[in-house]
Amino acid sequence: MSDTPSPNPPSTPWLTMHIEHRFHHGGAGFHLHLAFAAHAQRTVVFGPSGSGKSSLLRAIAGLLKPDVATIELHGTIVCNTMHGSQPRIFLPAEKRRVGLVMQDPAVFPHLTAAGNVAFALRGTERSAQKEKIARLLEVVEAETLAARWPRQLSGGQLQRVAIARTLAANPSILLLDEPFAALDAPSRQRISQNLHQWARQRGIPVLTVTHNLEEAFTAGDEVLTMEDGRITAQGAPEQVLSQERERLLQMLGAVPSS
């Protein structure tokens, strides 16, 4: 596709966004209101459940139409609701080339694991397709699952298939919404490593959303903390997460509370 953005060098932001959105479910409602730019190859958004992390990813991917927003991916405006001289823009999800792995893997139940990966490989030649599927399943250590149906797979295996499928679509950025939640610790680490390596080799920036402090430390060159629909801090992991780390250590009784 010629009109799609290509990865930039890491110094310029690959994502610039400003969004405001009010959710009206329940009585209280929830207000998402944030602005930031992401430069790093690996960025982590860290925050408690319900802080609006998933909605943030949905807005970037084009699955949520915010009330007010400007979202720029690799220098291309994909969403702009502002009035004024600029035209209103809302590029639908299928045209954004944003890879999104959700908590719910949403693996298509009518296709095998390989069929799910092939879903995103439309237009690829059959022989090349087979090879590509095998390679992608290898990244998530699921090469033996190719012929299995989703109903025969465990939660962790489904997540692996969902990741391979997302990579198959050749995304220009990767958004991960706690994608390793159902995996055991050793495979989580290995697959996360494989995935980040895959992305780095192709110059594809990765934005991971997590409420897991360890993952926030290991999966991010830069960390944003989020609370109640707002960004509360942005910077290097040690700097941003130190307070959180101390709080946890205190809870474990490792350091005396001051």
Add this chain to the structure above:
Amino acid sequence: MDTVALLLTLRLALVTTGILLVLAVPLAYWLAFTGSRAKVFVQAVCALPIVLPPTVLGFYLLVALGPRTAFGRVLTHLLGHPLAFSFAGLVVGSVIYSLPFAVQPLAAGFAAVDRSMLDAAATLGSGRCDRMLRVVLPLSRGSLVTASVLSFAHTIGEFGVVLMIGGNLPGATRTLSIALYDQVQDFQYAQANRTALFLLGICLVALMLLYSQRPARNARSGDLV
């Protein structure tokens, strides 16, 4: 039994079901996923044939397709003969009359497809039509079968619309249900009994086919209760 009427009825039901599926799939897809304000109106219009006396529908179709309206005159001119009192006219009437029996199970089935599947497909680069063909339709196969069987059985059993729009022309527009009516009028009860039993059998088998469907792997959608 009136075999000419039987063949005509089966042909009518098959053609109607085929046309209905082509029309109802996109219509039901729109109904299942639109946020448009026109949805309620379109829903109501699609459901009208369920509650409207078939004679009312037949009457309006007869008027619309006849020489009283510009539409009817253009149609007659184009076809070389009036659409009313012909097999094609019966098909038009049957399609409208059975529309809700195709649209409603399909719309219910489509709406029951897990939204996260559609979101996933969209982020994988799959557009609206592609999502319908590669995600929604395969996940609502049960509704497709339901819609087909109901459209077929409902067309076989229609009487009022067919009589109003088709008249009662042997070989052209006399269906089994009309033949049955004629047989009763002529006090041919033995023949009438055979026709009635046959219609009863077709409908019973169709419904048994419907209820014996294995629940689809994922979509439990569009099933009749």
